[in-house]
Amino acid sequence: MNAVGIHRSSQWGISGGKDGSDSIVVNGGYPDDHDAGDEIIYTGQGGRAHNRHVADQELVLGNAGLKRAYEERQPIRVIRGSKGDKRFSPAAGYRYEGLFGITEMWPEVREQDGLRIWRFRLVKLGTEASAAPTSDPDEAEDDNVSWTGGHRTSLVKVRRGQRAFRTGLLEKYGLNCAVTGPAPKQVLQAAHLRAFADHGTHKRSEGLLLRSDIHSLFDAGLLAVDTADNTVVVAPSLRTHTTYGPLAGTALLVPAGLMPDRAALDDHHQAARARWALEE
Template sequence: MASGLRYGEIPAVTVGDRFADYDAMNAAGVHRASQGGISGGKDGSDSIVVNGGYVDDHDDGDEIIYTGQGGRDPNSRTRHVAHQELILGNAGLMRAYEERQPVRVIRGSKGDKRFSPASGYRYDGLYGVTEAWPEIRQQDGFRIWRFRLVKLGTTAAAAPGSDPDDAEEDNASWTGGRKTSLVKVRRGQRKFRAGLMEKYGLTCAVTGPAPKEVLHAAHLRAFAEHESHKRSEGLLLRSDIHSLFDAGLLAIDTSTNTVVVAPRLREDPTYGPLAGAGLAIPASLMPDQTALDDHHQAAKARWAIET
């Protein structure tokens, strides 16, 4: 953990407490950043300020879609001049997402008027980061990082359900500001998925653009055997395509960068037409060829036995 990070509630600070400015928040320990909206760095984030800094933010009270830091023209809320990177505070919120660290939310007077104080800043309680993803702004083509935060104690926070890889991640909860792991499975899966989204955008390698909710981070080598997350050995696949890929019913021929489908699926009206189709990702972004070839050969061996 980074020096100075303090997760969970702060003694003597209660939900609804008001602060005149950043100095007052610093003094109380509720937000340690001197001026930025995100407190923390690569080791985690313990608090954020929601104050209308980015036009892409959306505040719905118990749920917030928060835009990461960086990339914006300092003289404009709407104009970006560079991609946001997964560094500094953005890396901190990603770590909070991975580790299920609770994040204190402070709202400022410049945010959504429905939920913001009339002046100064107000502490509004603990939230959990339940989803993280990169997104390309239609206005200018620059990448931003987006974080979904849900107030702890709500049904959505107890069972997020919006992350298709959530079932493959640690079964953990936000309790008293500490991470409680119940069953450890695929630690790092969330970061792996976010890394693949950064590389490929919201695109299934086989079928093309897809909503983030249905995109899975697929391992080209079985995780149970290697227990590692390498972005060079991963693809984003739509949930149903991911199931077929893991079952060896669909593979990729690297000699042509096309889809190969198991014989028993070739007459299927949904998946049969995928046979021979080109991939939806550029050749320059292809993952490790050896891993794809090994998967293809194993699939063909299984097909030979079935026929």
């Protein structure tokens, strides 16, 4: 693949850097990857030594390139190797699979070790699942989007009303993460205290403004709020983590008069604790 110019890197799974990436190799190198044929959840590079995660992944090198491709709607060439999912991989060697578009990217904290990885959702261009990317997932709206050099996507529905929900929380709380304090607008996201997928509603009284990585922890049930004293509670698996462990017991940075719905916070806290009990 390198010799014929499909993948510029001769070793790395991501070809490119801060100026953009143009191809990736899916070859079973990361256990967090998920291959469903026309849709791939791809794990970024870095943070590993001796085939295991030892540090947080950063948005540098190939990860920065994929971020640039995502923001600028540049298609990515996908290559599958024989060590990937056997349902979609060649029996030997490598095979070029065509052009995919990056439709989502997000940081995710691994439950096994509390380390952050970057995740990229790629969908084969021209398929019904193709979705519109956005530089801010909280601001996505229904849209028809053309990929540079690719095919036109189908109409996509993305949590109608999410933009207004986030705008409302920004008006309510300002540029302030409820857990870590002041933060740029670009990294602040609107978190639902009750899963939107279950209730289908956006209630400002049931929302918190959180930094993107804190939002991921909150949604995963690894971080919650104890309304007895409005302090942050951290899952046992993260209590020794150098970044997130110290958050345990800190006060929620929300004025008393602007606190979200107590019952919703309690429901989230109880659900999180039930999950921790199963893991112990």
